[in-house]
Amino acid sequence: MIESRNDTRLSQVGVVGGGIRMNCSVRSSGNVSVKWMLPDGSKLEAPYRSSDNRITASPNGLTNLSKMQVASNGTLIIYHSQLSDNGYYKCVAGNQHGADSLATKVTLTRPSVVHADAPTPGRRFLILANGTLRITSATYTDRGVYKCISSNAAGADAASVHLMVAALPPVIQQLRRENITLSEGSIAYLNCSATGAPPPTISWTTPYGTQLWPSQFVSGTNTFVFPNGTLYIRHLGQVDAGKYECTATNTVGISLRALSLTVIQSVASARARITSSSAQKTEVIYGGRLQLDCVASGDPEPRVIWRTPSKNSSRSRRYVVFDNGTLFLNEVGMREQGNYTCYAENQIGKDEMKVHVKVVSDVPVIRNKTYEVVRVMYGESASLKCSVKGEVNPHILWISPTNRAITSASDKYLIHNDGTLFIHNVQRFDGGNYTCLARNSAGQDKKVYRLEILVSPPAINGLRGSTNSLKVSAMRDQRKLIHCEATGTPVPRVIWVLPENVVLPAPYYGARMTVHRNGTLDIQSLKVTDAAFLTCIAQNEGGEAKLIIQLDVLDTIEKPRLRSPKMESLSLTVGRTLTLNCSVEGSPAPQVTWVLPGGTALMSGSRFTKFFHKTDGTLVISNPALSEAGNYRCLGRNAGGQVERTVVLSPGRKPEINNRYNSPVSIISGESLQLHCLSASDPVHFTWTLPSGVVLNRPQRAGRYTVLQNGTLSIQQASVYDRGSYTCRTANEYGSSLLTISVIIIAYPPRITSSPAATTYARRGVAVQLNCVVVGIPKAEVAWETPDRTRLIVSPQPRLFGNKYLHPQGSLIIQNPMPKDTGFYRCTARNVLGVDSRGAYLHVY
Known part of the structure; x- marks a missing residue:
């Protein structure tokens, strides 16, 4: 344990350049290790020597270096102090049984220089005419060495005076460590008085780290520090137990006192007790939520029971009691108003608490009160709803478009108990704005309907x-x-x-x-x-x-007669409008009637779903479906008789491909090819699938491939890569048909059929011809390579390169050959299927 004596200063003030001595006396049995922790966080353990030789630690006696000493009793001495030495120094002593520590605060200031001819700030320092230095209200920080320097033209002299300022570090009068045991619910007085010069300041630290100062009020706590340093704690509880630390400080040092407070639980505190609850008078809005708190404590934990205004326990399904004792209810009504009692009980005792709940009426609210337009057919009944939420039950009043109140006594109107207004046999004059008003003592709400009479x-x-x-x-x-x-x-x-x-x-x-x-x-x-x-x-x-x-x-009658054939068959296409003609002549003018497959008769000018019988006798069928297939009869009658015409509508069929390919289609590579896929059906959708898997599903152009409007596939400059099976698919809403065509591309690699001898001789100045005749499909590209590595390509037109003439058939003619033309000449033929070449060595002599 580190001893704290009267000479142990926990706060030291010095002057830069002076020395600092910090005691750390350790009392223990057994080996003890002493460590010092410096302000910069570094640690010193004996033996240790700093790089600047200002600090040395040794466990064996006093180590005297040029600037530092550490005594064997743990005292740290710093010679020639600097401003960087300011801060807290902590001595830690430990052995196998535990550890203890002591902190010392070091404050260093620069030495003051006072000139006889310069004013001094604060005027505490004054140099008299005879050279005397006067210090007013000397403090502990004024201690140290004062040096007087006197000089003139002949020289200078100096004298030093060491000033000692009497000061005492704080000393707490009570024991440094103390254990106190008190019963729960009692009052605690924790004393802490200290002496020192100047008088020390006292503060307390609670177990939860809260700092308390004398005469300071802290809201929400049961503690207070008197001016003499005594800590007062009222109504002690288990939460107040723990370690309390008293600190006394002045400019010279610091002193500590630690008290361990133990709170013994009493029988009275173990009794069930309600510690927190809702206000005794609580208001809640009608239809809102009710929440009443009842927090109870005790040992063992008490059981909480609520009694409602209906004298029933809180076990009703409408109420919920949480584990913390809170009573909860949704959608409060008027019957929930009254006194609620909370009972807390355990084996030791019980407690109760009453809360009066008042249910406050809310302004009535009409559900879905947005402006609405209601349309009713003339002569029918109208229903206008007005659903209201509110308490006390609001009164509902309806206002007519003439701003008059509507009563249920009339035959025209009926108001139900839920507020719904019924209007019987509506007429044109019943149209307009109807207003629903919901009123109670808290206020009113309204909703407006716009009633429109449909005719x-x-x-x-x-x-x-x-x-x-x-x-x-x-x-x-x-x-x-x-x-x-x-x-x-x-x-x-x-x-x-x-x-x-x-x-x-x-x-x-x-x-x-x-x-x-x-x-x-x-x-x-x-x-x-x-x-x-x-x-x-x-x-x-x-x-x-x-x-x-x-x-x-x-006066006379002419029998009806048809202008159109009596029988006709037409193909029905889904979605395409159909017009069926029926022209009848006679005197008097015959009356034309169309009879549908279902037996429905349409007079001239009549409409029925998709059918319209025009006045000229034609029947128009809009957007027909397969169900419209059947026999349609046109009847023309007058006083002279009757004629009949029948039109048969048959469902459409899947498209048929008219042309067929019984054998593969052959074509020479490089030529154009057309594959037909013709169908008489209309409309029809064409889709071509190429050998490569590419699908062309509409009239379009894709590279060398073109799909025409009639479904024909055109291939430009066919190559060997175009060989394979081509599939044409024609489709409509009734089905599809397929046509597969095999295409063979005729092609073979190039072959040179005529070429010069391997060694050819030419006389100087006499033209020589080197032949290169090539066959191949597709047509091969022919090129000559000369001895100087020049590449000459054959083109459809003759070409001249210096004295070399290149014929379109592939022959190379060298006019006026010279010795420099001697060398190896090679003819190369190339197409997509392969390559062939021939070479000849030409001697020019």
Whole structure:
């Protein structure tokens, strides 16, 4: 253990250049090792000698070097100190049983120089006229050697004075180490008083590292330090146990006192006790979440039970109690308002806590309150929903488009308990903005609906448009029914307007003319004077439609006759619009009717799904499918009789390829090739697959390959690489067909059939011809190599290179040969299949 005596200074102040002595006296049984830790973090262990010979450590006696000494008792001495020696020095002593340490703070300052003719900052130093130096309010840092220097022209003299300033390091009056044991819940007074000059400052360090100073208030703690240094701890608990350290410091040194506090658990503290809870008055919003805290402590751990306002325990499925005692509930209602009691109990005792919960009403909220537009057909019922969330249950009020409150007492309106408004038999005047208001004591909310009444304009006999015309013929003295069937929402009103503005409403019953309820005009015993323009008018809220009838009264009858053949077969193509003709003549003009395969009859001008019967007798089928295949009958009838025409629609078939190749196609390399793939079907999709695996699936050009619009594949300058099988595939929505063509490319490697002798002689000045005739498919490239390594390539046109003439057939003619032309000449023929060459040695003499 390192002893702390009155001469042990834990804080030293010195002047640069002076000496520093730090004690480290160790008391122990057995071998002890002493280490010093310097401010820069380095460690010294005896024996040790610093590089500058200022610090030396030796376990054997006093080692005296030029600047440093370390005594055998652990004292560290620094001679000729420097500013870099400032800091904390820590002495660590250890043996096999443990270790102890002691820290010393060293503060070094530069020596002050005071001149007689210069003012001194602070005016603590003053030189009198007789040379006396006066120091006012001397401190411990003013100690040291003062040197007086006197000089004139003849010389100089000096005198030194060593000033000692009396100061005492802090000394704590209590034991340096102490163990204290107190019971839980009691009050602790930990004393720590110290003496010294100047008076020391006292601070405490808690087990958790918190620094406490005298008269300092720290929120959230149960501790306080009195001005005399005593640490006060109230209501001791297990968390307060641990090591407390008191520190006394002044400018001279530092002193420490350590206390180990042990807290003994009492029976009272083991009893169940609620230590933390929610406020005794708690407000919660209706429909929100309720969370009540109840934190209990005790040994053993207490059990927590909640009692709700309904006097039931918290084990209800609506409530959740967590392990920490918190009570939780979702979607609070008014029945959750009242007193809640938390009980904490263990074998030693129990505790309870009450909380009053008030449920606060929230402003009513209409779910999905965005502006909506509701469209209802004329005459039907409308339903406008108004779902409200709020407590106390809000009152719902509906406002009509005329800004009047709607009551459920009327036959027109009905308001359900959930706020939904029903409007029966809506009319045009019922359209507009309907507002739902939800109110309670906390406020109100609203939602606006836009009600639109849908009407469809009238249509006569299924004809589109506001005005249509129709020509009708009838025989004299016979009965004629002229139909005017009106549809629309609401149901249209029908009237007939005759010449001279005679108006007949439906229904109307006259002597010779009757208008039935369905709008049909019935004329008995037709007269020639009845021929005129008759107008049928249909009206409703959506508008008006007119059908103008040109009535012709005939004296003679001409039987209907067809202009088209009675039977016709057509191919049905899926998705392609079809037009079926049916032209009928007769007097009176025949009435044309198309009968579909399912038996549905279409009058002239009528529409039915994909079918439209035009007034000229043609039937148009839009976007047909396979289901539209079958027999279509066209009927033309008048008073003279009836004719019939049948059109048969058959489903389309897969395309057939018209041309075939019974044997492979042969072609010489380099020529162009066309492979046909013709089909009479329309539309059809062509796809060519080449021997290399490349697929051409549309009319296009890809290098030497071209696919034409009619499906023909064109190959330019065919080569041996184009040989193989070509596959053409034609397809439509009904299937596909394949055509495979084998292509053979005729080609062979080049071969020189005529060449000069291996040794050829030429007379000087006499022209000589070196032949090189080549056969091969594709045509080979011919080139001559001269003795000087020049390469001459044969071209379709004759070429002259100096005295050498190159013929298109491959012959090399040397005009006026000279001795320099002597040498080895080689002819080379090359194509994609191979190479051939011949050589000759030419002597020119």
